[in-house]
Amino acid sequence: MAVLAKNPVPSRPPSYYIRQRLLQNKPAMVGLLLILLSVLVALGGYALMPDSTPNANNGLVQFQKKPPGFSAQVLRIPRPVEATADVNFLEFVLSGKPAAYAELPIESYRFTRDSLYVQPLRSNNALADQVRGFSLQEVVAEPGQYRTRGHLVQTIEEEQIVARTFWLGTDKAGRDVLSRLILGTRISLGIGFVAVLISLVVGITVGALGGYFGGWVDKLMLFLMTVVWSVPSIMLVIAISLALDSKGVWVAFVAVGLTMWVEVARVVRGQILGLKEKTYIEAARVLGIAQHSIILKHLLPNMIGPLIVIATANFAAAILVEAGLSFLGLGVQPPAPSWGMMVNEGFQLIGARAGLFLVLLPSICISLLVLAFNLLGNGLRDAYDPKIPISNA
Template sequence: MATLAKAPVTSRPPSYYIRQRLRQNTPAMFGLCIILIAALLAIGGYVFMPDSTPNANNGLVQLQKKAPGFSTQVLLLRRPAEAVRKVNFISYIFSGEPSQYSELPVESYSFSGDSILVQPLRSNNAMNDQLRKFALTDVTGKQGDEAQLQQQVEQEHLVSRTFWLGTDKAGRDVMSRLILGTRISLGIGFVAVLISLVVGITVGALGGYFGGWVDKLMLFLMTVVWSVPSIMLVIAISLAIDSKGVWVAFVAVGLTMWVEVARVVRGQILSLKEKTYVEAAKVLGIPQYKIIYRHLLPNMIGPLIVIATANFASAILIEAGLSFLGLGVQPPAPSWGMMVNEGFQLIGAKSGLFLVLLPSICISLLVLAFNLLGNGLRDAYDPKIPISNA
């Protein structure tokens, strides 16, 4: 009687099952997609922005507090060659490029010989602006026939501009500032999480592994830092270095989040340092720092990744709150929290509603994405959760 051959059992590493559980978690994958889109916008930055000037700070007084979808014609006036600064592509990606033109929103225009007459767009603070006259050669920076110059002005220097998400109280494009604000939020989150991991792992590993007076000292340090509100710590750091800005926010947010990491690492090391392989490493004379960083910490990668995603979301919220209070990122750099504050000051106007709502949605969506991904990673590292069709 023939016997049926058994199918070979494929041995897979634990990382395979972690990836499978994560892929089957729809909310976590949704959060991951949102994070990847935000990271692409943060890295590309000025490439995706309608206003690619540094800090998206090209404000026009005639365009203050316009509603989403507002469109107008803009006359581009060439600036002197010595006032135009060219930048390479790398500098453009990181800090943008000053505009080669000064812009004038117009309601109507007409040509008169070698000049163009424009009616500027009425601003919110004036009933009407006076008719303005510009020489065609000044607009184009070239000499030539009047008909050719008029055609060039209409084709190259009179452009239609649409502000899909409106403008703020300084006449700046809200969409551009929201996109650049993604870089601020993700940047602060990344640096804050990095600082919290470095400090938290060091403090927690020392206290958990050595015990005794070292553990008591580390616990005292964690308790003291845990009891200090993050806002008070930011104020203290700002006063200590006599500065306010994005780097102060980076450091301050990071230094308020390491305690949770340290507590997790300490607890894990307290349970792992009694294992047989740790005792064997001590008997073999392996240095203690190698035992910690080569044998103990690699066993905590899962919990550390989960706590890092949760801290990322917390860092974004803390940064937004600090910027709202004026203690974080300083103008003209765009921050979602600062944009909410600007909209809050105009809450009685229609534009104020959009200025509060749009950055608030961005903050909520990005925080939700990190929380969903963190929950998905927590489940993915749980071996008790079954895998369908694995």
């Protein structure tokens, strides 16, 4: 009579062990946390930015090239209602909203009767502007609701004269660097996602056709992969930009994606060459199952692990490619903020006090995000390796 074990080991699916290996990999978890934080920042978008105008493009001459922590007083003058169209919350998060106030940086101010006199803040290497005067009614949105001068003055001091602090400084156009870094996160992750999606679709299609059908189809796909692999990414992007007669965010998305599918195709082709001779594939053919069903339902699901790993690596590579293209002026175009373009703007100001920060800050963001995807990719590669034991701790 067989003796039953007192504590039998429960049968678990392979996904359980993959998940456990990944959770025990601390560098991969750090990378995953950084990626999740970046995704939250990208989704929050304009709701998290000090400058919530479209493309964070609200620049002031007086605030050009200021170092991190710079602070100054600003007089906010209401704009006409027609110039500040109201937007719903979703539109605000996705695209921002026009500034409701025109801002005038000031050094000092004083009230005299029914007027407000301010001393404008001088810009870099410029003489101070003359004192400017405003009627008290000009600097509030609804002047009719204030019955006394004291109430009006108090409202102006509390709501219209505010302190603006630029925690990460400003660029050469006087724009808030923190806001543009936050918006740049959305662009980098967006390009990475679209590029990986395009590379997976094209790569899986080309690799599956070549690996499964073989013969002249495989030779044709190999020739196509070899040609694309041998052309530099920058040349492909230039060719795609010329073909589409445009340079912009979506052109950069498509161009980066179309330069990264070859590696996916090579992996898929190699996997299918090994899997198509398996017994269950032969059985599917004998049963008369359509070839596209064999590829989609029996072959591709068996290579999800390698595809996830390569997609993670391609995500990091896409971010680097986009940063390099934007640095050269071939990617995202102004005024949309891109980390690579911000590095270029800082590079042009090397020698200025703020030049170092304008290069260093977006470079750190690029490095951290790429490092996060590489750490996660290495962790996924180890998680899908059954030879690596699972700790019982």
